[in-house]
Each structure stands twice: as C-alpha cells, then as structure tokens.
C-alpha cells in the first residue's frame with residue numbers, strides 16, 4: 001500500500017502539534033510526515049495522496065517555509081492526486097485573513113489538476129474573510145484555531161479524519 005505524504009510547515013510549533021495528532025489518528029504506518037522546510041518537488045511527485053498543513057502569518061501570508069517553497073510548489077503536477085488541506089489561524093486576531101494559506105495553496109492544487117477532499121463547513125467559526133472560502137459556507141480544508149477554540153481541536157480532527165476515510169482518502 002502506498003503511503004500518504006503529509007507535508008507541513010510550522011513557525012511556532014502549533015501546526016507541528018496538530019500533525020502529530022493527525023499521524024496518530026490516521027496511523028503512523030500509513031503516513032510519511034515531511035517538513036516543507038526540507039522538501040523537494042520530487043518528494044511531492046512520489047505520493048498519490050497528500051495531506052498539506054500550514055499556518056497563516058502576517059495578514060494572509062503563507063507560513064515561512066511554505067512561502068519559501070511556493071515557487072517550486074506552483075510547478076507540481078497534481079493530476080491524479082487526491083489532496084486534503086488543513087490550516088491553523090486566529091479567527092479573532094486576524095479575522096480578515098483567517099487561514100488564508102489554505103486558500104492560496106489549495107488554489108494551486110486545483111489549478112494544477114488535483115482533486116481536493118476534506119472540505120469543512122464554516123459554521124462554528126467567526127471571521128470576516130478567508131481566501132480558504134471558495135464556495136459559500138465551506139473552507140477548502142479543515143480550519144483549526146488553537147488561539148481561540150483549542151477545546152474544539154480534538155473533536156474537529158477526529159471528525160475530519162473520519163470524513164476523509166468516507167471520501168476515499170487513504
């Protein structure tokens with residue numbers, strides 16, 4: 001069985017913590033966890049199923065390692081790949097840019113032929129604007145807010161992983 005490639009970036013360790021919970025939920029034997037800091041386009045090419053995780057910084061910018069990798073990322077061919085995204089953000093402090101990074105990365109995945117699963121309802125969040133919302137009522141991926149709603153994180157992750165399985169993500 002081919003593994004899931006989980007590519008992530010984290011400035012202060014919050015996304016990294018979510019990654020370790022996700023790896024436990026999915027099964028450590030099923031996932032390769034790769035810090036985008038060390039990643040190459042070839043590594044992305046090696047997986048048919050990808051999980052991409054990142055935080056958003058400085059008014060709607062990509063987490064720093066994703067930001068540095070972004071030019072290369074835009075060259076990845078996502079044809080026949082299934083991709084799920086998750087983003088960390090602060091819906092109160094940065095309400096106009098909530099998890100924008102998910103929208104920026106996810107838009108490239110779609111433009112380059114990838115299929116996105118794991119879309120997540122915007123219900124239960126309060127924010128002004130988000131680049132991660134391409135269809136009304138839906139984020140392009142899971143939204144995690146450790147700054148304002150940490151008590152909801154575990155349940156959201158469990159629900160999302162169950163949803164991914166139902167959507168044939170494995």
Ligand SMILES: Cc1cc2nc3c(=O)[nH]c(=O)nc-3n(C[C@H](O)[C@H](O)[C@H](O)COP(=O)(O)O)c2cc1C
Pocket residue numbers: 009010011012013014015016054055056057058059060061063088089090091094097098099100146147
């Ligand atoms: C200076 C600063 C800028 C931020 N900008 C945004 C933003 O534009 N949008 C957002 O949703 N969250 C923003 N955040 C919140 C972070 O994304 C959030 O705290 C996240 O959990 C950090 O994850 P990391 O440690 O994995 O990088 C910002 C936080 C800081 C301190």
